[in-house]
Amino acid sequence: AQKITQTQPGMFVQEKEAVTLDCTYDTSDPSYGLFWYKQPSSGEMIFLIYQGSYDQQNATEGRYSLNFQKARKSANLVISASQLGDSAMYFCAMRVLNSGYSTLTFGKGTMLLVSP
Amino acid sequence: GAVVSQHPSWVICKSGTSVKIECRSLDFQATTMFWYRQFPKQSLMLMATSNEGSKATYEQGVEKDKFLINHASLTLSTLTVTSAHPEDSSFYICSAPLAGGRSSYEQYFGPGTRLTVT
Numbered sequence: 001a002q003k004i005t006q007t008q009p010g011m012f013v014q015e016k017e018a019v020t021l022d023c024t025y026d027t028s029d030p031s032y033g034l035f036w037y038k039q040p041s042s043g044e045m046i047f048l049i050y051q052g053s054y055d056q057q058n059a060t061e062g063r064y065s066l067n068f069q070k071a072r073k074s075a076n077l078v079i080s081a082s083q084l085g086d087s088a089m090y091f092c093a094m095r096v097l098n099s100g101y102s103t104l105t106f107g108k109g110t111m112l113l114v115s116p
Numbered sequence: 117g118a119v120v121s122q123h124p125s126w127v128i129c130k131s132g133t134s135v136k137i138e139c140r141s142l143d144f145q146a147t148t149m150f151w152y153r154q155f156p157k158q159s160l161m162l163m164a165t166s167n168e169g170s171k172a173t174y175e176q177g178v179e180k181d182k183f184l185i186n187h188a189s190l191t192l193s194t195l196t197v198t199s200a201h202p203e204d205s206s207f208y209i210c211s212a213p214l215a216g217g218r219s220s221y222e223q224y225f226g227p228g229t230r231l232t233v234t
Contacts, residue, residue: 035222037225042205042227043154043209043230044207044225044227044228045225045228046162047222047224047225055181055188060226074117091159091160092172102161103150103162103165104162104211104223105162106159106160106161106174108158108159109158109159
């Protein structure tokens with residue numbers, strides 16, 4: 001079974017500063033994918049970034065980067081130059097990749113508030 | 117990119133009635149769709165996996181007779197909450213994976229349906 005742990009219920013950051021959202025995971029499967037999703041108050045789940053377990057380099061997507069430390073089983077999300085529109089709930093998730101369309105396992109989420 | 121729609125976006129119903137929520141993949145075919153439930157300030161919890169042409173697979177603790185899932189076509193899955201009660205009030209989200217390329221590992225989420233049972 002897979003498990004995702006997000007230990008930060010809430011985070012505050014000032015506009016234009018960088019922020020790191022923590023995520024640790026646990027799985028016995030060697031082939032897996034790690035995801036970060038943003039959920040604004042509207043409820044929609046917005047895909048931000050993906051990291052495969054065999055990827056050698058950390059994933060980056062614009063202002064988002066994933067700090068992947070495989071030995072520590074951590075996949076922290078780094079948001080650079082925070083914007084007011086980044087205020088939302090952020091979920092870390094994972095799924096096993098070797099079994100077809102396996103489902104995502106989500107962490108409990110971190111609420112990010114960006115202040116002016 | 118791939119789009120998944122849900123209808124309705126919100127619904128209010130009386131206790132004891134049934135509510136049907138539709139999940140459609142608009143520009144791709146989805147043999148598998150997932151249904152999640154999210155209570156306020158909580159994470160998404162998988163309820164069931166919807167399989168086109170076969171029975172849905174339910175997660176432990178989810179009543180299959182209460183949450184009826186029908187995946188009748190490659191673009192449509194429906195979730196019917198039967199005899200709804202106030203404790204069924206929640207945000208229901210569907211997702212569908214898209215085969216091929218980068219999207220092979222990505223799931224596309226619908227916008228969600230907020231159900232309130234009075």
